[in-house]
Amino acid sequence: MHVVAVLALDKVIPFDLATPIEVFGRLRLADGGRPYEVRACAASATVDAGVFTLQTPWGLDTLLDADTIILPGCEDPASRVPEEVLDHLRKAAAGGARLASVCVGAFILAATGLLDGLRATTHWLAAPALAERFPAVDVDPHVLYVDNGQFLTSAGAAAGLDLCLHLIRRDLGSAVAADAARLAVMPLEREGGQAQFIVPEQPPAPRGAGLEPLLRWMQENTDIDLSLADLAARGGMSIRTLNRRFREQTGTTPLQWLLRARVRRAQHLLETTDQPVEQIAGQVGFGSPTAFRDRFKRITGTSPQNYRTTFRSRLSRSDAAHSSPGSNSPSRATRSSP
Structure with a gap:
C-alpha cells in the first residue's frame, strides 16, 4: 500500500493539514480497497496547531517509510524548521520518496535545499518572501501547483486540493481521481491560475x-x-x-x-x-x-x-x-x- 505521511509542525495550518488526510484517507477503489495509508506524523509528542493541540501517532521515522510526504504550511512561514526535520526529509528524498508542499509549506521544502534550481509556487501573498529567502528557487506566483516529478508545490490552501487530486491521477489514473474530486465536491482540474483569486481593484458585484x-x-x-x-x-x-x-x-x-x-x-x-x-x-x-x-x-x-x-x-x-x-x-x- 502507498504510504502518505503528512508532517505536522508547531503552528501548522489546520486546513493544510486536514486536506491531504481527508483526500487520501477517504479514497476507495471500485472494489472497496484503500489505495493509500495515511500517517500524520510530528517531531514531538504534541503539536501546537493554534486553536487546538494535536497528538500524532507517528514520529519522524515514518517519513523514511513513506512513498509520499505532504508538507502543510505553518502560521509563520519564516519560522525556523528544526534541523532534525530537514535531515529526515532529505533522507526520505534520497530514498525515493515524493515530497509535496501545501501553500506556505513550500518554505519547509525549500529549506531542505531540494527545490534549488527548480520551479516552485506558494500562496501569491507569500511568493515574494519565498523568492527573497530562497533565491536559488524559481518562484512562479501565477500557477496552482508545480510538478517537478519528485518534488511538488502548491499555491494557497484550496490549491492543496488540486495538488492532491493531481497526485491521485498520477498514481491511479483519471477515473479514480475524478471519483476523489466528486467526493471532495471539487473539479478535477481547474482552469487558470492564482491570478483569478488575487483581490481585484474593484470587488465583485454582490450576489x-x-x-x-x-x-x-x-x-x-x-x-x-x-x-x-x-x-x-x-x-x-x-x-x-x-x-x-x-x-x-x-x-x-x-x-x-x-x-x-x-x-x-x-x-x-x-x-x-x-x-x-x-x-x-x-x-x-x-x-x-x-x-x-x-x-x-x-x-x-x-x-x-x-x-x-x-x-x-x-x-x-x-x-x-x-x-x-x-x-x-x-x-x-x-x-x-x-
Missing part, C-alpha cells in the same frame, strides 16, 4: 446583482449556439464590457464559462440518462461529438463514457427513474462545479 441573471440564463440555454454578441445583447452591454465584467466576477471569459456550463449539463445527462454520447453532445450545444469529447476530457480529466461508467453506477434505479432528462437539477450523487 443578486451584476452577471448573475445572465449566468443563470446561460445555464438554462446551454443547447443554443451563443456568440459573444448574443451574450452581450442579452446582458444589455457591449462585448468589451461583457468581457471585462466576466473577468472581474468569474475569473474567466464568457465563452470559457459557457463551455464549462455545457460540460456540467453533460455530466448530469451522463449520470441520469441512457442517451448516446453523440446525442448529449448536441443537447449541450457542441457542434460535433469530437469537440464535445475533447472539451469534456480537458475539464473533467476523463472521457464522457468513462465518466458515465464511473458515476452512473452510483445512482440507484429509483433515482434514475425519477430523474428527468430535461431537468437542470443535479442528481443525488454530488457533482463538483468548475
Whole structure:
C-alpha cells in the first residue's frame, strides 16, 4: 500500500493539514480497497496547531517509510524548521520518496535545499518572501501547483486540493481521481491560475446583482449556439464590457464559462440518462461529438463514457427513474462545479 505521511509542525495550518488526510484517507477503489495509508506524523509528542493541540501517532521515522510526504504550511512561514526535520526529509528524498508542499509549506521544502534550481509556487501573498529567502528557487506566483516529478508545490490552501487530486491521477489514473474530486465536491482540474483569486481593484458585484441573471440564463440555454454578441445583447452591454465584467466576477471569459456550463449539463445527462454520447453532445450545444469529447476530457480529466461508467453506477434505479432528462437539477450523487 502507498504510504502518505503528512508532517505536522508547531503552528501548522489546520486546513493544510486536514486536506491531504481527508483526500487520501477517504479514497476507495471500485472494489472497496484503500489505495493509500495515511500517517500524520510530528517531531514531538504534541503539536501546537493554534486553536487546538494535536497528538500524532507517528514520529519522524515514518517519513523514511513513506512513498509520499505532504508538507502543510505553518502560521509563520519564516519560522525556523528544526534541523532534525530537514535531515529526515532529505533522507526520505534520497530514498525515493515524493515530497509535496501545501501553500506556505513550500518554505519547509525549500529549506531542505531540494527545490534549488527548480520551479516552485506558494500562496501569491507569500511568493515574494519565498523568492527573497530562497533565491536559488524559481518562484512562479501565477500557477496552482508545480510538478517537478519528485518534488511538488502548491499555491494557497484550496490549491492543496488540486495538488492532491493531481497526485491521485498520477498514481491511479483519471477515473479514480475524478471519483476523489466528486467526493471532495471539487473539479478535477481547474482552469487558470492564482491570478483569478488575487483581490481585484474593484470587488465583485454582490450576489443578486451584476452577471448573475445572465449566468443563470446561460445555464438554462446551454443547447443554443451563443456568440459573444448574443451574450452581450442579452446582458444589455457591449462585448468589451461583457468581457471585462466576466473577468472581474468569474475569473474567466464568457465563452470559457459557457463551455464549462455545457460540460456540467453533460455530466448530469451522463449520470441520469441512457442517451448516446453523440446525442448529449448536441443537447449541450457542441457542434460535433469530437469537440464535445475533447472539451469534456480537458475539464473533467476523463472521457464522457468513462465518466458515465464511473458515476452512473452510483445512482440507484429509483433515482434514475425519477430523474428527468430535461431537468437542470443535479442528481443525488454530488457533482463538483468548475
